[in-house]
Amino acid sequence: MATSYHQHMVTLVMMAIVSMLMALIYIRKIDPFLLHQTFRRDFTIESHQNLIPFGHVLPRNGSFAADKTSVGASENHTPSGNVVRLLPLPNNPKLISHPRAIVSHRDNGDLRKSVIAKFNNLSTFNKSDFSREKQEAKINQTVPDQDKMKQVSTTCSPKKNVVLLKTHKTGSSTIQNILYRYGDNHDLVFALPKGRDNYFGGNTRFSRGFVRPLPSGHQVNILANHARWNKKAFVAMMPNNTIYITILRHPVTQYESLYIYYNWEHYFHVPFHEFVKDPAKFCDILGRYISRAPVHSFKNPSLYDLGMKIGKKELGKDVVEGKLHSLEEDFHLVLLMEYMEESVILLKELMCWSWEDVLYFATNSRSQNQINKVTPEMSEKLLEWNAEDWMLYKHFNKTFWTKVKDYGFERMKKDKMILRKKVEEIKTKCLQGTKIVSEVGTTIKRYQLSVEGKKDKICSQMVTKALEYMYFLNDKMSKLS
Structure with a gap:
């Protein structure tokens, strides 16, 4: 009898563990950034009093590098109708790799209820609803075949003014x-x-x-x-x-x-x-x-x-x-x-x-x-x-x-x-690295030309400082006849 009781308890414990694992697997389908935003009011974008640069992912110390701003492009809605702005990412591997949903705290009550409902019915929630591709499809649904419509004209003439x-x-x-x-x-x-x-x-x-x-x-x-x-x-x-x-x-x-x-x-x-x-x-x-x-x-x-x-x-x-x-x-x-x-x-x-x-x-x-x-x-x-x-x-x-x-x-x-491919190719051709120089009270990176780059006109032009290039153009304009 005791053996049967212990077997029964082990079975119940195993079932509980499996249930917890299944719940965790399903929970991973919910965008953790969206859940985080539900209970955070300092990420809202609805007023100057609560604004921070769009798209930042704050480290644990609550600060971010000032030169890593990412700004959003489109506004859409969650399945429950909450206003959501989806923010395209800059080319920065340190930031998270999926679009973020930033929700105004005026909608937090409804959104919180929506998230709880999703936990109660996890099988109805699909993270892909918030994918960049799906949001772009929504934006484009009123512009059929836009890529075909916007092909580069083979007859356009380069503009010079x-x-x-x-x-x-x-x-x-x-x-x-x-x-x-x-x-x-x-x-x-x-x-x-x-x-x-x-x-x-x-x-x-x-x-x-x-x-x-x-x-x-x-x-x-x-x-x-x-x-x-x-x-x-x-x-x-x-x-x-x-x-x-x-x-x-x-x-x-x-x-x-x-x-x-x-x-x-x-x-x-x-x-x-x-x-x-x-x-x-x-x-x-x-x-x-x-x-x-x-x-x-x-x-x-x-x-x-x-x-x-x-x-x-x-x-x-x-x-x-x-x-x-x-x-x-x-x-x-x-x-x-x-x-x-x-x-x-x-x-x-x-x-x-x-x-x-x-x-x-x-x-x-x-x-x-x-x-x-x-x-x-x-x-x-x-x-x-x-x-x-x-x-x-x-x-x-x-x-x-x-x-x-x-x-x-x-x-x-x-x-x-x-x-990107062409920029990398010309970097390989032109540059051998960078050096740190002091200018105007700060330090900035300057490019160093490779041996081949020093012989190439385009390479030299691309690394010429603005004032030096302007002086060259001044001289060139003075020789116009």
């Missing part, structure tokens, strides 16, 4: 190098600043008077130096068929980069994490000590570059939204630093250029020990301080992914593989 409105600390030097090379190799005419400055007019909106004079009879093709946007002046100087582009970066990582680049810690005598607690109180100090560029970068630097007058007070939602719609009409393409590959591919398509024309090495990249860690609380403060730039970034993040959708997700995926 282009303006890059170069913004600060956004990766714009990488795009500038592409334009410099194209214009140089096709003997196009550049608009360049007077003297040896990299800026057209510093803090003043662009005017033709800031441009180095050209011999009579020459029409400008390319402008790619820093300038404040002034549509009237640009249109008056450039040909009618000019392409206008600019580039943006997430305001949090952009601001962290500006703080280091302009060496504000030297003037304020506080580290970045202390400065972020109350940026406004340092504004007057900055004006007393620094006479040029950093003042205009102190608040909403991207909108300032794009022509808006920026002060300590907020501009107001209606004013900013009006400016955003105006900029959307003015620019053919607004690139995103966080998605440089997609940006360059869209630029290639827009300009009808070749792969070789748009190959690039990232320029002015800082060494990792020079990048401040930014916590969610710091991010929140920076987004409050740069609220108008945050509106700008979110607006053009949406237009950017609309253009990617129109280009075709599958086509983009294939072209990214082509681009």
Whole structure:
């Protein structure tokens, strides 16, 4: 009898263990990030008070590297109707490898009930509902055969007239190098600043008077130096068929980069994490000590570059939204630093250029020990301080992914593989490594040419610093006849 009782108990224990194992297997089908978000309120993207850069995966210490932002593209719904934004990943193996669902905490109650229901009926929940492929299919369902519709025209002609409105600390030097090379190799005419400055007019909106004079009879093709946007002046100087582009970066990582680049810690005598607690109180100090560029970068630097007058007070939602719609009409393409590959591919398509024309090495990249860690609380403060730039970034993040959708997700995926392969090939040909150099109060990585690379024109062009290339082009323009 005792033996029978023990056998019965062993059977019950084994059944319990098997049940637990089966439950764990099924639970793995539920996206752990989604479950985590259900009970976390500091990841919401619905208000400035609770915002952090989209797509970050926080380590246990609650901080992240400021230069590893990933920004989202699409909004969809869970099976229970909760609003979910799916965020495409950057090319960063340190981040998780599946799309993330970030849910606003206004829906947390319903979502929590939904998740509990899924545990009670696990067989009805399929993780693939949140896959990037399925979400892209939903986006594309109203655009049948879009990849076929968007095939590259074999009759398009390369465009030669282009303006890059170069913004600060956004990766714009990488795009500038592409334009410099194209214009140089096709003997196009550049608009360049007077003297040896990299800026057209510093803090003043662009005017033709800031441009180095050209011999009579020459029409400008390319402008790619820093300038404040002034549509009237640009249109008056450039040909009618000019392409206008600019580039943006997430305001949090952009601001962290500006703080280091302009060496504000030297003037304020506080580290970045202390400065972020109350940026406004340092504004007057900055004006007393620094006479040029950093003042205009102190608040909403991207909108300032794009022509808006920026002060300590907020501009107001209606004013900013009006400016955003105006900029959307003015620019053919607004690139995103966080998605440089997609940006360059869209630029290639827009300009009808070749792969070789748009190959690039990232320029002015800082060494990792020079990048401040930014916590969610710091991010929140920076987004409050740069609220108008945050509106700008979110607006053009949406237009950017609309253009990617129109280009075709599958086509983009294939072209990214082509681009990466070609970049690796030219790196192998041109480079033998990098070296760390000190520039403008920080340390950055500079590329070193291989023996073969030193003999190759394209290799040399791709690693030439912006100012050195500009001086070369100045000399070339002065010899126009």
